[in-house]
Amino acid sequence: MRDVLIIGSGPSGWTAAIYTARAGLHPTLIASSVETGGELMKTTTVENFPGFLEGVQGPDLMAILQQQAERFGTEVIYDDAVELDLDGPVKTVRTGLGDTYTARSIILSTGSAYRRLGLPREDLLSGHGVSWCATCDGFFFTDKVVAVVGGGDSAMEEATFLTRFAKQVYVIHRRDSLRASQIMQKRAQDDPKITFVWNSTVSALLGTDQLSGVELTDTVTGEQRQLDLDGLFVAIGNDPRTELVKDQVALEDNGCIRVEGRSSRTSIPGVFAAGDVIDPTYRQAITAAGSGCVAALDAQSYLISHAVPADPAVAAQS
Numbered sequence: 001m002r003d004v005l006i007i008g009s010g011p012s013g014w015t016a017a018i019y020t021a022r023a024g025l026h027p028t029l030i031a032s033s034v035e036t037g038g039e040l041m042k043t044t045t046v047e048n049f050p051g052f053l054e055g056v057q058g059p060d061l062m063a064i065l066q067q068q069a070e071r072f073g074t075e076v077i078y079d080d081a082v083e084l085d086l087d088g089p090v091k092t093v094r095t096g097l098g099d100t101y102t103a104r105s106i107i108l109s110t111g112s113a114y115r116r117l118g119l120p121r122e123d124l125l126s127g128h129g130v131s132w133c134a135t136c137d138g139f140f141f142t143d144k145v146v147a148v149v150g151g152g153d154s155a156m157e158e159a160t161f162l163t164r165f166a167k168q169v170y171v172i173h174r175r176d177s178l179r180a181s182q183i184m185q186k187r188a189q190d191d192p193k194i195t196f197v198w199n200s201t202v203s204a205l206l207g208t209d210q211l212s213g214v215e216l217t218d219t220v221t222g223e224q225r226q227l228d229l230d231g232l233f234v235a236i237g238n239d240p241r242t243e244l245v246k247d248q249v250a251l252e253d254n255g256c257i258r259v260e261g262r263s264s265r266t267s268i269p270g271v272f273a274a275g276d277v278i279d280p281t282y283r284q285a286i287t288a289a290g291s292g293c294v295a296a297l298d299a300q301s302y303l304i305s306h307a308v309p310a311d312p313a314v315a316a317q318s
């Protein structure tokens with residue numbers, strides 16, 4: 001049985017691994033069968049992670065964190081956790097490949113997932129003009145016309161990135177002011193390739209097998225119109241990924257895993273949570289990393305105070 005199992009390979013997971021590994025707890029981190037690194041694998045330059053004067057590419061940052069965690073002995077499992085049993089002193093994780101792992105403590109760092117528009121055929125058109133990742137798919141829209149939905153930092157980042165390829169980029173936002181940080185708003189607004197479509201929601205996706213445009217509804221007048229597009233990038237935020245544990249640990253009304261105060265302690269002893277899965281507000285790589293550190297320290301204290309009693313037979317001989 002292991003001391004610590006960490007589920008999720010974003011900044012919080014790797015940081016929890018670095019700290020627990022350096023504490024001699026030999027953590028095992030269940031990454032993913034598809035892609036390690038979480039949402040930062042889909043971002044470009046990260047300019048606000050302290051310590052990188054010139055910025056760092058999201059995937060490079062994740063590779064560095066993984067190397068740092070492995071340097072101290074973290075075991076990485078490239079598989080998906082599909083079933084968890086968190087009650088009692090022994091926690092069990094079953095994986096997609098059919099393996100079972102047990103541990104005395106668990107750190108949940110499963111992050112968050114892209115929010116969908118909730119429109120008919122959204123999934124069908126995914127990969128056929130509809131995308132959630134400009135870094136992954138932007139290249140396919142060279143000299144094309146695309147739109148980004150959303151008014152936050154993600155939407156500004158996606159739009160600005162897409163100007164490298166697309167000949168025109170619309171930003172469709174449901175209000176007339178942006179939620180994004182000033183610097184990212186300005187960067188997008190100063191870009192001659194970007195046009196803002198204010199007070200508008202996407203009310204339908206057009207095109208049968210391939211997106212050909214969207215129907216827009218004016219949120220003030222209710223008027224509808226069509227916008228011809230080759231691509232639509234959805235950047236309307238994320239939801240915490242709690243599918244695995246939502247019936248076992250207490251959640252907040254906003255869907256995040258509930259933790260006690262500033263700690264990472266969930267409603268189940270020995271189960272800790274960190275990163276975007278507990279954070280509806282800050283959701284930065286650096287806050288996730290800090291949160292992973294908190295979870296590691298909490299897990300460490302828990303393991304000390306719940307030390308496995310010595311085998312009485314062995315104790316009697318010594």
Ligand code: NAP
Pocket residue numbers: 046047048115116117149150151152153154155157174175178179201235236237238281282283284
């Ligand atoms: P966000 O800040 O929650 O913004 C989501 C945007 O989508 C909002 O403008 C929201 O509109 C809009 N929206 C939500 N649901 C919608 C719907 N159903 N239809 C149409 N529009 C909808 O999410 P985010 O941009 O992904 O950013 C999340 C966090 O990550 C933030 O803290 C952000 O600062 C951070 N982030 C940082 C960077 C960076 O620093 N490089 C990059 C990306 C993200 P309203 O404004 O009307 O609510």
